[in-house]
Amino acid sequence: MKLTLRVWRQRNASEQGRFETYEATDVSPDMSFLEMLDVLNRDLVERSEEPVAFDHDCREGICGTCSLVINGVAHGPRKATTTCQLHMRSFKDGDTVTIEPFRATGFPAVRDLVVDRSAFDRILQSGGFISVNTGGAPDANALPIGKAEADTAFDAAACIGCGACVAACPNAAAMLFVSAKIAHLSHLPQGAVEHEQRVVRMVHAMDGEGFGTCRNYYECEAVCPKEIPVSFIADMNRGYLKAALTAASD
Amino acid sequence: MNWLTRSLSSSIGNKLLVAITGIGLVGFLVGHLAGNLQVYLGQDAFNAYATGLRELGPLLNILRAGIVLVAIVHVVTAIKAARSSKNARPVAYAKHTRVVSSGNSHSMVRTGLLILAFVLFHLAHFTWGLTHPEHYKLVDGEGRHDAYSMLVLGFQSWPVAVSYVVAMFLLGMHISHGIPSLLQTLGISHPKYRPLLEKSGPVIAVLLVAGFVSIPVSVLLGIVPLPEGVL
C-alpha cells in the first residue's frame, strides 16, 4: 500500500519544527508502524537526507520507549496498543498519516519525534519507591495478600511509563502515570507504609515538572496502551486530600 | 498553616477547591429551584416565601456573602486550572483527536463565564431591581413586595425569557460534566459505581434545567398568570 506521511521535523529543542511530507510506497500491511518508519529512514539515507529520529527499544509493547501521536491519537488508532505493536493494516491504501511527537512542557523536544521524558524519572525519584529494607526475596505466600488487592496493584503496575497519558491529555497532565505508580505501591503491604508521604511528594514533583491540571476528560485512559483506569486518579486525589489533612508534616 | 497553602496551591488542591465550591453551587441551585417552583402555588404563597427570605435579615446577608465567596473561589480556581493547562502545552498539535471526551467537558470555561454574565444580569433584574424598576416596585394586596408579579412580568418579555432559557441550557452543559468531574476529584469513584456516577451529571442537569426552564415557559403559556389589577 501507499501512504502519504506528514512527519514533524525539528533539528533541536531551540529550533522551530515543521511538517515534511514523504510518500511511502511499498508499505506492507504486516509491517509495524516503526518498521514502516525504518523503511522511510532507509530511503532517506539512500537519498543522503537526515533520517527521522524516533524513540524505540523493545518493540514488543513492554518497555514504554516508543511514542508518537499518529493522526491526533497517542500511539495511534488501535486501542490498548503501543506504536511498536501497531500494524500498518490499521491504515488504508492512500491514507495521509500525520505523525507528531508527544507535546508537553514536561516533555521538552529533543529532535524530530523524540522528546525528553526524564520528568517521569524525577517524579519516581521523589517517592516512587519503598524505603523499608525487605531483606531477601521472601518465601511465596509468607506474606498473605488478598487476591483483589494483588490484582489492583498489578493492574497499576502494568503502566510502562510511556507518557501517552500526558500526550493525549488536553491539559498535558501526568496524573494517570503518577496515580498508577502510587497505586501499585500503596496496594501492597510494603508500600502502604509510606503512602501518605509518597502521594504528597510525587504530586508536588509532578507539579514542579510543568504538567497541567487534570480536568477529568479521561482521554488518558482511552489511549493508555496498558488500559490503566482513571479510578487510580480518584484514589490519588483522595489520598492527597487525606495526606494534606492528616499526615505529619513532610 | 504552611501545609494548608501548600496543599491548596498544588494542582490537586486547586482542583479540590473547584470541586468543593462546585458542590456548594449545585446545592444553591437546588435550593433556588425549590424556592422558584413555589411560583406554581400562586401569588400569595410565592410572595410569602420571598418576604420570608428577606426577613431572615442578617442571616440572609451571611448566606449571600457565603455564596458570593464560593462563586468567586470557583471561578478563580477553575481559571487557574485552565491556565496551567495552557502553559503545559505551548506547542499545539496539528491534529488532536478527541477519543472519548465530550464537548461539554471542553467548554467548561466558556459555559461558566457565560453563566456568570447571565447571573449578573439576573441579579440586576430580580435582586437589585435595576433593569425593570417599575416591576420591582410592585406591592401586593397585603403590602408585600410583589415578587410573583415581578417574575411574571419579567418573563412575559421575550428577550428576558429567551436569555434565561439559553442560560439554563448552558448551565445544564456545565453541570453535566461538572458533577461527575467533582466526584472524581473528591476521590469518589469505584469500578462498580462508575457508570452510575458518570450518569449522575446528565441526569441532575436535565432535572434542574427542566425545573428552571418550566417557569418562563409556563409564564409564556399563561399557566402562571398575572394577577388581576397589576399594572
Ligand code: FES
Ligand atoms: S518500543 Fe518498547 S513499548 Fe514500544
